Amino acid sequence: MDKLLIIDDLWISYYKDGKKAYAIRGLNLEVNYNQIVGIVGESGSGKSTLGHAIVGLLPSNSRVEKGRILFEGTDLTKINRRDFYRFRGKNAIFMIFQDPMSSLNPTMKIYDQLREAVQGKRSSNEDFSLTRWFLGNIRKDIIIENKDIIEALKKVGFKNPKEILVKYPHQLSGGERQRIMIAMAYLLKPKLLIADEPTTALDVVTQAQVLKMLLELKDEYKTSIIFISHDITLVSQISDRILVMYGGILMEDGSSEEILKNPLNPYTKGLISSLPIYFKGEGRISPIPGFPPNIFNLPAGCPFHPRCSSNMSICKLQMPKIKKIGESHYVACHLYG
């Protein structure tokens, strides 16, 4: 297996008031071992849905219509909910979330939460036992030492980890809590970490720290990371590869350098030129006109055509197919081919 994760023609739908809408339409994605993939898009582009689909936590009103999610060769869309825990947590897939304020249980001390994250995992093919049912299935083979927890806290920049361990989440700041989450990832050593906008609620200095820690995590444990964000500069700082999503489809896929220096899709161009550091013209920064579409009311053809500056007649009729443009650079747009 040379790829950690292969997503093949994935379609995910939502149901609301009897109506059906697609949040992801025909997505293809490959993640290598030891690679950071950034996913960029506005709200409603399907990037968070993708993250939740990989860990098997789609909301109850949505489902995978078509396609496969292969994690080390196992199709995760075929795994039922009760067996999914084998693919989460230690040595598997872990996810950290946008809001560090509600990611930690306010009634538990940091020590208990870190310990539980590692030890609480059920072991596979265990028969039901009443004692285990009461005591909550402590896994004997992965009992962690306190020094591991302290080590992990030191790695995420806590100067005095022993004081942090006995604190409750409300005694920590947002940045500290997000670092606790990354410490959890250090303890779990997942093969794939999905970071769903982990820096959105943080200030710029803390954002940089968090990015640095994620890079260290990748270097130390060869963890692949899917970094989901709406901020293309942030993503480009950390990712080897960037995927741009819009309206549930993949607009552009390429190495970070390629995407930033030579964006091809008008949407990617728009995203980049609306950032101050990449804005080359004079006067006011030009944002992309209009609003991101509602997935229950997507335009026909290319979902971006109502807001696109190089709108052609074919854009209204046909969805663009993804085409290879250069060495590891793919784009879905009627302007190219």
Place this chain on the structure above:
Amino acid sequence: MNTSLMKILTKNVNLLLGTIIIMFFIVMAIISVINIHLLTRYNPNQINFSEANLPPSILHIFGTDQEGRDVFSRVLAALPIDVSIPYIIVGASVLIGLIVGIISGYFGGILDEILMRFTDIFLAFPGILLALAISEILGSSHLAYRLYFSALALIIVNWPVYARLVRGQVLQIKSMTYITLAKVAGLGNYQIMKRHVLPHLIPILLVYSTLDMGTIILSYSILAFFGLGAPPPTPELGRMVYDGLSALPQNWWSSVFPALVITLMALGYSLAGDGLRDLLDLRS
């Protein structure tokens, strides 16, 4: 004694007063079980017609009833049942409500639908009437155990309220990110319920069940008033109120004092519940 506990109690007058009243009745009940003659020299069941209908005096603090029994000693003898039965009723209701509520709220779907419609059936009846009917049907053939059937009736009437309360809370907790995180970390449903859901339910259950204790004391007294409590001659506060009714208004003491004790006990739990609610800050 713990200084922070002292600080909490002196700041929170309701909680302090309520706790004192509750503790007072619990201690009296325990002493009365151990040896009632530590507190009174009369036998609560000793009929003595020569001393019938005596008003309150130094000899008989609460007076005597129509059969010449000392009302004070009868109140003391009634305390063990009237103090402990509400704990059994509320405890069992909370336990059943907690299990049903957590399962219903956590798993959702059809299971939730079935369980909640089932609680609706119970909630649709006026509680005390349903309890009267149940304890009359179940208890009429087992007079000696009638007391337990009345308690069972109140449990049947009371648990759906807790199931509803818990389900609502669980639905709210379920949407928190740390529940999702626990799932991502590979925890099972049982562990998530035990470690991440249950601790959040304790404050609201504590407050609600304390407030409910007062209501249950009154409800149980109503059942006892109608003769659905312990069989005579075992004294019971609710029944004593009924027995004294025919002597009103001249010989008021034989029903007013038991009624006052019921009121005071209910007041104690209400005050403590209010105090706990302020302390745990549930309204914000």
